[in-house]
Each structure stands twice: as structure tokens, then as C-alpha cells.
Amino acid sequence: MASATRLWQRTQQLTLSVPVQLGLFMGLSGLVIWTLYFSPYPPVHNALHHIRHTTPGVACH
Amino acid sequence: MKRLDYASLILVACATVLLVSLGLSSSVASPPGLSVYTEPPLDQVTPFAEAVEFEIVPQGQDGQALANAQVHLQLHTPAKTPWFSTDFPWVEGTTLLDLETTAVQGKVVFDQVMPLRGTYQLEVDVTPTTLGLFEPFQQTLPLRIHENSIKYRNGVVLLLVLLGVGALGGWVIAGGRREVDAPDSVRLLLSGGCGVAIAALLTVNLTAENAPAHQHDHPAHSHVAATTEALKGSQAGLTLSGDTYAFVGQLATQTVTATNPQTGQPLVNAPLTIRTVSLEDDELIFQHRAKTDAQGQFTWREQFFDATTHQVMVEVQPPSATMAQPLTVSQRVEVEGKQPPLLVRFITLSYMLIVVGLGVAVGFQTRRFVSPDPTA
Numbered sequence: 001m002a003s004a005t006r007l008w009q010r011t012q013q014l015t016l017s018v019p020v021q022l023g024l025f026m027g028l029s030g031l032v033i034w035t036l037y038f039s040p041y042p043p044v045h046n047a048l049h050h051i052r053h054t055t056p057g058v059a060c061h
Numbered sequence: 062m063k064r065l066d067y068a069s070l071i072l073v074a075c076a077t078v079l080l081v082s083l084g085l086s087s088s089v090a091s092p093p094g095l096s097v098y099t100e101p102p103l104d105q106v107t108p109f110a111e112a113v114e115f116e117i118v119p120q121g122q123d124g125q126a127l128a129n130a131q132v133h134l135q136l137h138t139p140a141k142t143p144w145f146s147t148d149f150p151w152v153e154g155t156t157l158l159d160l161e162t163t164a165v166q167g168k169v170v171f172d173q174v175m176p177l178r179g180t181y182q183l184e185v186d187v188t189p190t191t192l193g194l195f196e197p198f199q200q201t202l203p204l205r206i207h208e209n210s211i212k213y214r215n216g217v218v219l220l221l222v223l224l225g226v227g228a229l230g231g232w233v234i235a236g237g238r239r240e241v242d243a244p245d246s247v248r249l250l251l252s253g254g255c256g257v258a259i260a261a262l263l264t265v266n267l268t269a270e271n272a273p274a275h276q277h278d279h280p281a282h283s284h285v286a287a288t289t290e291a292l293k294g295s296q297a298g299l300t301l302s303g304d305t306y307a308f309v310g311q312l313a314t315q316t317v318t319a320t321n322p323q324t325g326q327p328l329v330n331a332p333l334t335i336r337t338v339s340l341e342d343d344e345l346i347f348q349h350r351a352k353t354d355a356q357g358q359f360t361w362r363e364q365f366f367d368a369t370t371h372q373v374m375v376e377v378q379p380p381s382a383t384m385a386q387p388l389t390v391s392q393r394v395e396v397e398g399k400q401p402p403l404l405v406r407f408i409t410l411s412y413m414l415i416v417v418g419l420g421v422a423v424g425f426q427t428r429r430f431v432s433p434d435p436t437a
Contacts, residue, residue, distance in 0.1 A: 012245060015252050018234060022421065024255040025230045029417050030410065031262040033223075037413075038406040041269035052148075053109065054209070056216040057409040059146040059401035061309060061368050 093121050095185055095200050107209040109148060109367075112172040112345050119164060119187040121195055126167030129194055133161040133186040134169065139179025146405045147177045151310040152366045157181075159312055159362040162351045163190065172348040176366045178208040220416055227420020228427070235428035270400070297331070298322040299377055301390045308397050312362040317375045317390070319357045327357020334376040335361070340393075341369040353377075368398025 014020060035044055037058050045052075052060045098116040099106070106113050117134065119127045136158040139147075147153060157176075162169055175181065181204040188197040303315035317335070319328035330352045337347040346367075351359050365371050374391040 012249060016245060016248055018237075021234045021252070024252055024259070025234065025421070026414065026418065027259050028255050028262075029226065029230070030414050031259055031266070033413050033417075034406075034410055035262055035266060038401075038410060039266050039269055040272070040400050041265055051215075054211050054215050055219060056208070056212040057145055057412065058148070059150045059405050059409070060148045061151065061366075061398050061401065 093198050095119055097202055103204060106175060106206050108178045108206055109176050112174045114172050117169040117185060118167060127195060128167055129190040130164040131188045131190050132164055132169045135159050135184040137182040139177055139181060143405050144408060146409060149176050149366055150401050150405050151399055152176055155310050155364065156312055157364050170350060172345065174346050175206050178206050180205045223413055223416040224420040227417040228424035231421035231424025232428045235425040297328060297377060297388050299388050299390045301375055301392055305392060306395050307365045309366055309368050309399060312364050313394060314362045315373055316358055316360040319353050319377050328353055329355055329357060331377050333359055336374045337363060338372045339367060339369050340372055365394060365396040368396050370395055
């Protein structure tokens with residue numbers, strides 16, 4: 001029981017540490033940007049087709 | 062002394078003859094070449110917009126347009142730019158158009174949508190239709206298309222948004238574990254939510270990445286030819302044959318044949334109007350007025366760069382003046398697209414993430430400077 005509590009506390013500390021928080025933030029940012037601008041997922045591609053063609057550096061086809 | 066005088070005189074005479082001949086040679090007309098006109102002017106053309114009308118005039122040594130000129134032209138797209146990609150990376154460094162046609166009234170006219178920014182190369186070979194009329198010549202002309210200015214505006218907006226998002230994230234993270242901002246339980250919940258969102262987006266994107274671009278029955282990397290015929294009375298027969306399945310980045314061949322259906326003889330020098338239209342948005346992609354050759358045929362190769370279905374239409378005016386309506390034949394061309402190269406997409410993504418990272422750094426440092434974490 002005590003070891004479970006210690007494990008949970010260490011997990012909390014690790015999760016709330018600055019490097020992990022930064023990693024989560026950058027990872028989520030990267031995936032959101034990928035989904036919006038680079039993903040071939042048809043609903044997103046079709047909805048943002050014009051934006052992709054008018055954003056520099058974004059390859060569409 | 063007399064010998065020296067004679068020698069000097071001969072030298073002066075030779076020098077005079079040389080100077081006179083040089084003066085005469087400077088008045089020789091310049092070698093034959095090409096004049097290329099576009100409508101609109103190239104500096105007003107934006108990529109992937111309206112078709113540009115090209116007028117190519119082969120000129121002789123006297124600067125006059127050459128009659129009876131056979132022109133073979135190839136339009137090559139700009140070189141690859143992986144570090145700052147265009148909309149169509151598979152089209153970079155390929156050939157957009159390959160056309161051999163006769164200059165009508167001394168000029169070759171065609172319309173073509175230019176898909177990319179950058180410097181195209183227009184390679185033109187000019188030969189006489191009758192041997193000996195003039196010396197064949199070849200010229201390659203650079204055609205520069207500037208990027209759409211809207212992209213630069215959107216790029217600045219995107220940069221500001223990414224910086225702002227990054228700064229906000231850095232500000233929040235730099236706040237540390239202050240109870241006044243949010244309790245640990247809320248932070249843990251949000252962190253867990255981030256993890257779930259990351260997993261979900263990864264799944265969606267990996268699935269979409271591995272899905273086939275198109276569902277077709279045709280085998281990959283093969284060209285399927287088809288023939289479409291149109292007949293009108295006894296005046297003319299028109300056949301359009303060529304690739305009905307094309308690939309982005311590769312040329313597709315089309316051939317039109319005009320014959321007299323009664324005699325089976327080819328219609329020579331029959332005036333044709335060729336049009337290629339994108340069916341997705343009903344936009345003209347390519348247009349050219351040509352004439353059939355001695356076999357009653359005209360062949361051209363064009364690239365369907367935007368991975369949408371196209372309609373190729375050819376119209377011929379039958380020889381008899383009593384025919385009110387021209388004869389038209391058309392066929393659809395399905396185009397297989399490909400996802401842009403992963404490397405190119407990752408390069409641009411990394412640029413965007415660098416900007417987000419800069420925003421994070423700014424937000425982080427600003428928060429720490431403004432209100433240092435007392436619990437740190």
C-alpha cells in the first residue's frame with residue numbers, strides 16, 4: 001500500500017514535471033499541425049484544401 | 062628605306078581591309094530565334110490559377126516570322142525544392158507538356174495552367190516543313206512565375222498564431238505547480254487528456270497515411286488506352302485515342318485521327334481545337350489549335366498535375382462549308398494522385414514546430430521573469 005502510494009506520487013511528480021509537460025505540449029502541437037496541414041485524412045483534407053494551397057511550404061498533392 | 066616604306070604601306074592596307082571587314086560583319090543580322098509572348102504577362106501570373114496563353118513566334122535572321130515552321134516544344138517545370146515545397150512536389154522537376162505542331166500563320170499558340178512557382182524551361186526546336194527553307198535551330202527559354210502573394214500573408218498569420226500558441230503554452234507550463242493556477246488533480250487530468258488526444262491523432266493519421274490514394278481496377282504504373290469515335294454524316298470521322306488513366310508527374314499521350322468515313326482517307330491539315338478541362342472545378346487546363354498531319358493525325362503529351370478527373374475534348378471543322386456544326390469527340394482521363402513525400406511534409410512541419418518552440422521559450426521565460434515560482 002505504501003509502495004503504491006509512493007509510486008503514484010512519483011508518477012504525479014514525473015507527469016507534472018516541466019520536461020514531461022513540455023513534451024506533451026509539443027507532441028500535441030505537432031500532431032494537431034500535422035492533422036490540419038499534412039494529413040491525407042479525407043474529411044480534413046477536403047475541408048482545408050484551399051487553406052493548404054494558400055499556405056507557403058505546404059504540399060497538397 | 063624604300064623597302065620599309067613598302068612594308069608599312071602593305072601593313073596599313075591590311076589593317077584597313079581588316080577594319081572594313083569587321084565593320085561589315087557587325088551589320089550581319091542576328092541568328093534566328095524565338096519571341097515568346099504571354100497573356101497575362103509572366104510577372105502577373107500566379108501558380109495554379111487561370112491558364113496562361115503562350116504565343117511562340119519563330120523568327121528568321123531578318124527578325125520576321127518564319128513560314129512553314131514545324132515546332133517541337135517541351136515545357137519543363139521548375140527544379141525540386143524540398144526545403145521549401147510547392148503545392149505539387151511530385152510535379153517539380155518534370156515535363157508538363159510535349160507538343161509537336163505546325164506554326165499557323167507563323168506562330169504557335171497554346172494555353173496552359175502553370176501549377177508551380179519558380180523558373181520553367183521552355184525548350185523549342187524549330188525545323189522547316191520543307192527541307193532547305195531555313196536552318197533548324199533550338200532554343201531554351203526560362204519562364205519565371207512568382208509565388209502567389211496571398212501565401213506570404215497567410216504565412217505571416219500562421220507564424221503569429223504558432224508563436225502565440227507556443228507562448229501561451231510556455232506561460233502555463235512555467236507557472237509550475239501553483240495551487241492558485243490549478244490543483245494537481247486538474248493538471249493530471251489535462252495531461253492525461255493530452256496523452257489520449259496524442260494517441261487518437263496518431264491512430265487517425267497512421268491509418269489515413271496507409272490507406273490507398275485511389276481505388277482503381279487498373280494495375281499500378283500502367284497506361285490504359287482507349288478509343289472514342291465520333292461520326293457525322295459522310296463528312297468526317299474523328300477518333301481520339303490515348304491514356305485514360307494517368308499519373309501525377311508523368312506525361313499522358315493523346316492522339317486524334319481525322320478521316321473521311323466514305324473513303325477512309327485521312328483528313329490532312331484539318332483544323333483542330335484541343336481542350337483539357339479539370340472536372341473537379343470545370344477549369345481549363347490546356348488548350349491548343351492545331352492541324353492534322355499527312356496521316357490525318359495529331360499527337361500530344363500533357364501532364365495531369367492535380368490528380369483530378371479530366372475531360373479531353375477535340376473539335377474538328379469538317380472540310381465542307383455546308384456543315385454548320387463542328388465535330389467533337391471527348392474522353393475522360395482518371396488521374397492517380399500520390400501523397401506528397403513524407404520528407405517534404407516533415408521538413409515543413411519542423412519549421413512550424415520550431416516557431417512553436419520559440420513561442421514556448423518566450424512564454425516560459427517571460428512567466429519566470431515576471432512572477433518567479435515561490436515553490437521552485
